Amino acid sequence: MYELLTLPDERLRQKSQSVIQFDESLYKFVDDLEQAMLAGAGGVGIAAPQLGVLQRIVIVDCSLGLHKNKNHGRLIMVNPEIIAQDGEVLGREGCLSVPEWVGTVPRARQISVRYQDVQGKAHELSTKAFEARVIQHEIDHLDGILFIDKVVSTKDLIRRMDT
Amino acid sequence: MNQSILLSISGKDRAGIVRDVSEVLLGAQANIEDSSMAVLRGRFTMMLIVALEDSGLSGLKAALAELEQRTGLTVQSQVLSADEAGHIPEEPDCVITVSGADKPGIVFAVTDVMAELGVSVADVSTRARGDVYMMALEAVAGDKLSALQAKLADISEKLSVSIEVHQLDDGVM
Numbered sequence: 001m002y003e004l005l006t007l008p009d010e011r012l013r014q015k016s017q018s019v020i021q022f023d024e025s026l027y028k029f030v031d032d033l034e035q036a037m038l039a040g041a042g043g044v045g046i047a048a049p050q051l052g053v054l055q056r057i058v059i060v061d062c063s064l065g066l067h068k069n070k071n072h073g074r075l076i077m078v079n080p081e082i083i084a085q086d087g088e089v090l091g092r093e094g095c096l097s098v099p100e101w102v103g104t105v106p107r108a109r110q111i112s113v114r115y116q117d118v119q120g121k122a123h124e125l126s127t128k129a130f131e132a133r134v135i136q137h138e139i140d141h142l143d144g145i146l147f148i149d150k151v152v153s154t155k156d157l158i159r160r161m162d163t
Numbered sequence: 164m165n166q167s168i169l170l171s172i173s174g175k176d177r178a179g180i181v182r183d184v185s186e187v188l189l190g191a192q193a194n195i196e197d198s199s200m201a202v203l204r205g206r207f208t209m210m211l212i213v214a215l216e217d218s219g220l221s222g223l224k225a226a227l228a229e230l231e232q233r234t235g236l237t238v239q240s241q242v243l244s245a246d247e248a249g250h251i252p253e254e255p256d257c258v259i260t261v262s263g264a265d266k267p268g269i270v271f272a273v274t275d276v277m278a279e280l281g282v283s284v285a286d287v288s289t290r291a292r293g294d295v296y297m298m299a300l301e302a303v304a305g306d307k308l309s310a311l312q313a314k315l316a317d318i319s320e321k322l323s324v325s326i327e328v329h330q331l332d333d334g335v336m
Contacts, residue, residue: 042335065334090258092333102254104301104331130332137336147336154258154288155201157299161262162292 002051004036006097009052013144016047016054019078022120026057030076030118034059040096042066045134047141050097056080058138062131069130077115080139083124084112090157091133093147103151106160107133165214167248168193168223174236176207187230188213191223212248255285255301256331257308259315263324265296272322273298276314280307296324 005012019026029048037046037059044064048057056079062071087109094102110128113135117123127135137147152160172184181200188195193213200209215223220242227238261273270289277284285301304311312328319326 044334045336067332090329090331092331094335096335134336154286154299154301158288158290158297161297
């Protein structure tokens with residue numbers, strides 16, 4: 001079984017490798033990853049490095065969100081990559097790996113993502129608002145970036161308004 | 164037993180204030196829990212909640228008096244009730260940004276409608292630079308959000324300032 005890593009575990013800060021083998025062991029891991037996401041309170045997404053597996057795999061399911069939102073249901077994304085983004089919105093984020101902390105984070109309002117499914121088939125998806133936020137948060141995990149690196153205060157917001 | 168003490172410290176800004184304060188607190192065996200500091204122009208201010216054994220209170224007070232004497236900082240301390248110390252404020256669910264030509268009454272107009280609706284300010288910063296005024300507020304609006312948006316739209320028009328309300332969707336990711 002995998003253990004959900006929390007700060008200050010160094011593995012959360014490492015860059016994950018692209019998945020090249022789409023086989024049984026990948027299917028098995030994706031199941032475990034989903035179970036870990038469902039086990040966390042209010043979890044709407046998870047990334048492989050949160051279980052200490054440094055592979056570019058994320059799962060997002062915004063239908064599990066506390067608030068009603070438009071979403072594509074459960075998305076399993078292997079080697080996801082943001083290929084276009086537009087706009088900026090603020091949201092409040094928390095993370096299974098950073099328990100007890102929430103912060104205001106600016107994210108692109110709208111994104112297009114290219115990714116592969118567990119069979120290795122390529123897909124493209126465009127989405128906005130909450131689901132776009134969650135995907136950006138999870139992809140950041142694959143590069144060792146946590147939301148706490150991007151939190152803005154009211155002072156920061158004023159600085160940004162000024163530019 | 165541990166007690167929680169609120170310290171408010173202010174003075175002329177310079178490098179080393181936080182160091183001086185934390186050195187004194189360490190010496191008095193007061194543990195810094197929550198803290199926040201700000202510098203406005205040339206003035207420094209910070210508030211801290213420190214935890215301390217009951218028996219350490221007089222030692223802390225003496226150490227803070229010595230700090231005031233030595234550094235010229237102003238220090239106020241207050242023992243918190245268990246209720247106050249254990250109170251965790253609600254997380255904000257929206258951010259309001261205001262910008263426009265500076266004129267008297269912007270902060271009042273915005274916070275007046277908030278107070279009327281019972282919407283609490285979680286954090287606020289303002290800045291006046293030349294003729295331009297900017298304000299960013301975090302608020303706990305709950306189900307009052309759409310009422311707040313409507314009232315702020317009126318104010319925006321009346322004062323001819325731009326007001327944006329950003330609803331914060333949140334989740335555990």
